[in-house]
Amino acid sequence: MGKGSGEAVKSKSPAEFFADNQNIAGFDNAGKSLYTTIRELVENSLDAAESIGALPHISLTIEEFTEEEFNEHRGMDNRDVVDAGLFKASGGKKSTSKATKALPKPAVAEEGSADDPQEPSAAAGATAADLDPKEKKAKNDKKGRSKGDSHSLYYRVKCKDNGVGMPHDKIPDMLGVVLSSSKYGVRQARGKYGMGAKMALIWSKKSTGLPIQVVSGCSSDVKDPPNFLTKCVLDIDIYKNRPSVHEHVKLPNPEGWRGTEMTVCVSGNWQTYKSRVLQYLQQLAIITPYAELELEYHSHANPKKDLTAVYRRRSEQMPPLAYEVKHHPGSVNNLLVQQLIHRTKCKDLVGFLMKDLSSIDRPLSERIIAELGEGFHPKMQPSALTVKMVSRLTQMLRDVKRFKPPDGACLSPAGEYNLRQVKEGVNVYRFANRIPLLFEAGSDVVTRVAMKRINWSSYKVDHKRDKIGVFVSTVSTKIPFKGTSKEYIGDDTEEIKKAVKHALQQCCQQLRTHLLRRNALREQKERKKVLTKYIPDVSRAVFGLLTAMQKRARDGEEDKGGGAGGASKRARGATAKTQIMASLDSKEVTEKTLAAGLSAAVNQHDAEAAKEESVAAGRGTHSRQV
C-alpha cells in the first residue's frame, strides 16, 4: 500500500457492517429487535412453504426468561452478589465536576438497551451507602440484581414450518454469510438477501452470545418425504463473514417430516412490542389467508403473561408462484448491461439481446444493432463492447420504445384475502410482496397518497366519519424499501405514487357508483314508503269525493236547470264523469280498488326511477375523472 500519510484505511466485512448498523435492518432497540426477529423467521417460513406449493403452516413459540433463568438454562452459574457497591451509581457530583466534558449518560446507548426503562436514579450519597447492610440485603433478593435491572429479559424464539427445508450441506452458507442468498433473480420474493435470519443470528450473538439452531428436513417434492433430518448449530464469524459451525449432523426422520425449525435466543422486550407482533400476525392472516399461523407465548417467571393465538387457514387457494424472468430492456443501466455481458453464454450480440433481456425477438435485436451504427455488428462478441459502446447500448435500450411490456409472470399478487372491519376514518393497511408493513406509516407512499392525494368527498365519502379501509398490496420484483428491514416504501418513486393513486381512484370510483346507487335506492325506498303510507287516506278521500259527486249528480238530475252557465263546463267532463259514476254504481270503483290503483302507480314509478338511476350511475363511472 505504500508510505502515504494519514489514517489507515480499514475495511469491514458486510457482517461487521450490519452488526454495527443493525437499525438499517429493523433492529433498532431490544423490543424492535425481538419483533423483527420474529417476522423475519415467519417470512422465511412462508417463502419456504410457498416455494413448493405447500399451504403454509407456521408455529411460533416464544419463551421469556429472566437473566437468572436464562443463565441457568444455558448452564451458567448465577452467583450471589458479593460487592454490592458495584451495582450502584458512583457519586455523580464528584466525577462530573472533575471531568469537564463528561456526559450525564452515554449519548446514544448501544441499541440493545435503547428501550429499557430508565433506572431509578441512585441519588447522591451512594458512595457512603456502599456497605449499608439493609441495602445489601435488598440487593441480594432475586440473586442480587436490582429490580430495575432490565437487561434481564431473554427470549427463545422458535419458528417451525412445513416448507421446502434447507439442504444439509448448504445450511452453514445459507445462514452464516451476510449477503449470501438463494433468492437472487428477477422475481417477486418476500426476502431477497436472506438478511433477516442472519441479522437475527447477529443479534443473538450480540445480545446473548448464543448460536442459532436449525433442524430441517429437506425435500422440494411434496410427495417425496426427506429420509433424514439435519441438525445444525451455528454462529457467524463477523470479521470473516463466514459461518462458525458448532454442530452439523444428520438425524433419523422416521415420520418423514419436511420443514424447518429455527431456534434463536435473543434479549428483547416483549411488553413494548407484543401488540405489534399480534398486529403483524393479524395482517398476515388478511393477506395470506391460505396460511395457518400459531403463536404460543410463555413466560417462565410470570405465567400471567402467557398467550396463545391461532389464525386459522381460511382458504385453500394459494396465488400462483412467481417465476423468475429476465430483465426488461427499458430498465437497464450501464452496470447491469456490463453484468449481463459478463455473465452471458451467448457468443454474439444479436443473441445476447434476445436471450439475456426480455421482450426482444430477432428482428428487433437486429434493428437495434443496426441503429447502434458504426462499430456494432450482430455477430460481434458481447465482451468486445468497450465502455463507451456499453453506454451507447444502454442509452439505446432506454430510449427505444418498441419493447413489449414486461412479463407479469415474475409477480404473484394477492389471491383471496380476508378483509377486516375497520374503525371510523381512513384506515390504511399496507402490504408489500404479501408482507404487512406496520412501521413508518407517515412516510409510506400508500399512507401519503390515501391521506393527501385522494379527494374523498368527491367520491361521496366522508373521510372523517365513514369507516374506510384502504388495503393496498404492492407486488414487485424489487420493492424500493427504505432500509433492508422492509418497513415502508418511500414516497419518492413517482411510478409507485402514480400506480397507488390510480388504483385507489379506481376503487373509489367503484365505491362512488355503489354509494350513489345505494343512496338512490335508499331515497327511492323512502319515497315509496311515504307514498304508500298515504294511499289509504288518499283513496278514502278520493272515494269520499267521488261519492259526494255522485250524490250531487243525482241531486242535480232531480233538480234540473240549476244555473245554465255551468252547463258547458259540465258537458266537457260529462263522458268521464258518466263513466266514473257508472263504475261507482257497478262497484267497479271502491275505496279498495282506488288504493290498489295508487299502489300500482307508485310501484311503477319506483321501477322506472330505479332504472333511470342505474343508467345515470353507470354513465357517471365512465365520464367522471377526479
Added chain:
Amino acid sequence: MGKGSGEAVKSKSPAEFFADNQNIAGFDNAGKSLYTTIRELVENSLDAAESIGALPHISLTIEEFTEEEFNEHRGMDNRDVVDAGLFKASGGKKSTSKATKALPKPAVAEEGSADDPQEPSAAAGATAADLDPKEKKAKNDKKGRSKGDSHSLYYRVKCKDNGVGMPHDKIPDMLGVVLSSSKYGVRQARGKYGMGAKMALIWSKKSTGLPIQVVSGCSSDVKDPPNFLTKCVLDIDIYKNRPSVHEHVKLPNPEGWRGTEMTVCVSGNWQTYKSRVLQYLQQLAIITPYAELELEYHSHANPKKDLTAVYRRRSEQMPPLAYEVKHHPGSVNNLLVQQLIHRTKCKDLVGFLMKDLSSIDRPLSERIIAELGEGFHPKMQPSALTVKMVSRLTQMLRDVKRFKPPDGACLSPAGEYNLRQVKEGVNVYRFANRIPLLFEAGSDVVTRVAMKRINWSSYKVDHKRDKIGVFVSTVSTKIPFKGTSKEYIGDDTEEIKKAVKHALQQCCQQLRTHLLRRNALREQKERKKVLTKYIPDVSRAVFGLLTAMQKRARDGEEDKGGGAGGASKRARGATAKTQIMASLDSKEVTEKTLAAGLSAAVNQHDAEAAKEESVAAGRGTHSRQV
C-alpha cells in the same frame, strides 16, 4: 459444497449489494441521487478541512448537459436516428391481449428513471405510423431523440476543498472499496464508512458508466504544503469490491495547494431537487458558520438556469475537534467484548478492562474481576475467556453502575451558529453531527417531539401563530440514522427521545420566562402609558377642585355660621385643608406640581411592579415542571 438439492447459494459483494439497493444510501431516484451525490461530497470536504483545523472553503460546480452534449463531451458520436419506429411504443393492444400476465409498465422502474416525467403516451396506431415521414422529421429534430426523453440530462459535479487531502497511495482503496474507511473508532464524524463517495461512484457507473476523478494535494500539517499533487481516475469492480484504476499519477504542485477536488459525472434531475440543494447549503451555513460555501450551476443548453450562490464565512471560530475515545463499559454487548478481546494488546484481564474500556481504573477492574467469581483471575489472558465467560463479563459490565459517565471529548457540538428568521408556526431544523437533515421529517424524532410532545401553550407560546424556530443539533459517536443516507433519526430510541424533549423543555422554560417578563413589561408599559395619559386631566381636575374648595372656604369664612351641623366634620379635616389652602396660596400646589407628583407616583409604582414581576418570573422557572 456437496450434493444438497435446491437453489444455489450465491454471495454478493458489499459493492454489489449497495449498487442493488442504492435507495438505502439516499439514491432513490435520479433527482435524489444528484442531491445525495452533492451532499456526500460536501460533507467529505467539511470533514477533511476540520480534521486539520482549517476553516473549510468549499467550491461546488455543477454543469448540466443534454445527452447529446454529454456524449460529445465524452467523445461519443451522436448518430442520427435511422429507424425512427424503434423510438415509439409498440402497439400495446395486441401484445397485452396475447400475454395474459403482461404488465402495462415495469412495475418498479429501475431507480435511475424513477422521477422522470411521464412520457406523452404514444397512442394506438403507432405501428402503422412507423414510416410516416412527418413523424420521422419530428424525431430527427435534436438529433433524433423525442422531446419527452428525460434520460437526457447529465451532470458533472465538482467539489473542491481546502482539506487534508488524500494520500497518494491510499486513494484507490479509500474510494474503490465499499465498507472501507479511515474513520472507524468511537468519535463523532459526519460520515463513518465513507459510503457517500463510493455510492456516488457506483451511481456514476450505473448512470453514465464514467469513472470518478480525484485531484488532491495531501498534507496533514497546515504549515507544510504538499510538494506534489495526485491525479487519480478510478472506477469500482462491483463484483470484487476492488478499485479499478484508470489513471494514477503525481503532478507538480508549484503553488503548494492542499485539498481535494472530486469530479463525478452522473445522470440526474436538477429541476426537482434544486430547492433541496439550496436548502441544504443554507442550513449548512447555519450550523457551520465557519465554512465558506460556494455553488455555481451552469447549464450548457439553457444558460437561463445558471445560478451562483455564496454562503460567506461568518465566524472564524471552529468547534474543537472530536477525539477518539474508548468504549464505555455500560454500552458493551457480547460481540463487542469478543472483538475487544480479539484486538487487545493486554496480556491480563485486569489490564484489559482498564485499557480497552473507558471509566475503569485498577481498583474497579479488580473489584469487577473478584465479583465475576470462579474461573476469573486478574492475571488470566483475555483470550482464555470462553463464550459463557464472555457472556458473564458482558452481563456484569452492563449491570455494574459504578462507572463514571462517558467522556465527552469524543463529541464536538455546534459552536457558534447562525439562526434564521422563521415563518409562523413551529419550524423544525434538524442537525446531526453538524449535518442538516432535510428528508423524512415526519418520522424524525426531533420533529415528532416538537410537534407532539411539547405543550407549547404551557410555555405561553401560541404554536400556530407565533414564529417558532426549533433548531436541534444532535451530536454523537453513533447517530442511529435509519439507512446509511443520514436522512433522519428514528423515533424509537428512547434515550434520544428523552434528551430531545428535555432540551426543548429547557429552552421553552427559558423562553417562557422571557415571554412572561416581556409580557409583564409590556403590560406595565401599557399601564404607565394610560396613567400618564390622564395625568394632565387629573391634575387639572384636582387643581380645579382644590381652587373651588379654596374659594368656598373663603366664601364660608366671609359668611360664617353657615349651618352648625357641618362644623365638626370640617374641624377634622381642618389642619390638612388649612395646609392645602396654604400651599395653594403660596403657589406650592399648582396644576403643574400636581402633575409632577402624579408622574412620580406612577413611576414609583411601575418600578415596584417590575421588581415584583421579575421575582415572580424567577420563582416560576424553578417551581414549574411541564
